[in-house]
Amino acid sequence: MITLQLIGIGTGNPDHLTLQAVKALNAADLILIPHKGDEKADLAQLRQDICADVLTRDVEIAEFTLPVRDPVITDYIDRVNHWHDAIADCWMTEINARPGVQNVALLVWGDPSLYDSTLRIAERVSKRVDLQLNVVPGITSMQGLTAAHQIPLNALGGAFQVTTGRQLRDHGWPADADRLVIMLDGHCAFQTLEPEGIHIWWGGFVGMPNEITISGPLTEVAQKITETRQRAKDDHGWIMDIYILERG
Template sequence: MGGRARIDVVGIGAGDPGDVTVNAVAALRGADVFFFLDKPGEARELSDLREAVLAAHVPDGDYRVVRAEDPPRDRVAAGYADAVVDWRTRRADVCERMIAEHLGPGEVGAFLVWGDPALYDSIIAVVEDVAGRGAVEFDTRVLPGISSISALAARHGVTFNQVAGAVQITTGRRLAAGWPDGVDDVIVMLDAGNAYLRYVDQPGVTIHWGAYVGTADEVLISGPLGAVAEHIRETRDKARAAKGWIMDSYLLRRARPTAGAAR
């Protein structure tokens, strides 16, 4: 086999193999090798879930899987942005090695990304870094996926925004610093510190929370924030302790004045 190699960055949804798009399935079936960055400890289950997606959509098993341990990120560093840059560089080092050693000319390699690769995921940037170094040559293709927050909204049967309103996607770190200006609907990801607790005393705030959305372990809680916040915190702590890891997100909604009240 000759020609130029290609790397596919494939969004595989939030966990349910049924949520993988038709285009993503075609990409999975066209790949020669899949690159897994395995998390240590209990979080290895994330790789097991990736294997379940492959088993569901590429049942003939005509592919190779190359594994490497995902470099740890310094989560207590004073400079958050610098810590992320360092982590991505070390991830690129690992990915460059895997691609150089296991992707042949004309072959297609794939990274399977939870949710959508464009939303709070680093693999696109990591692959761009590897390509920019010039040691290995390949083309890149990105296939979108159903994001965890899209699945969250669907499970709760809600929309992201209210009529004529804006919505902002942010992190728990930023929400802890204050509710974003100009929006009443905030979608929050990567909240290790339960930033929603800051707003339990604000009237008219509701929350739609979910963990492990799209998997067999899915947990959903919603309601007035003041009434369910502690239940969410306790449920989240128990789930994380039981599994050793957690993937969750939530929609925080502030009631908007009606048209009549605004006059």
């Protein structure tokens, strides 16, 4: 049996690690780190730096090249499922190359429960090998964003809805929702909304030393956010951002 530890590591700040996460990393025989190409090499390096900070024993660390989504597959769900299959193949290749390994760890950005595919990939692996799964929760980008802006996630007595930029762009503002948390938005989908009466709290690289935050009425700050986001992406080669919208 192989134990697979999915360890939430927060939003890139080594201080986000919990004591539970530190113990889980030190219990591992092998730590797998995905590499997403030269433009995003610092994402892999951040994981390496976290390991260097907290490991108190020798643990093998293996980087693997993360597959990319097949652009030939036009259906979104089919394309993602095919991609997940390919990532599961990568995990199995690394594990099978080390027959004595019993405890494998993966460092998951944020938390494995929220808009992350690691649990779905682990399910694929469990069909190929006798697997015991352990999930260590981490700080999410939602928490990083609300901390940066010093706001509660929900309005007084109110609810909020978490969705994606693609959903907002394709389907508009969800019915009966006054406050939205928008994740995975690579194209600033808030630009598709009628901005009057909407307030936005935006953050890039939340929780990290290069954190950027902008907030205000969408009519006043939308262009500033899009320009700031593009400059940051050009500077770093990538950006992780998130925002909250409220209307009324």
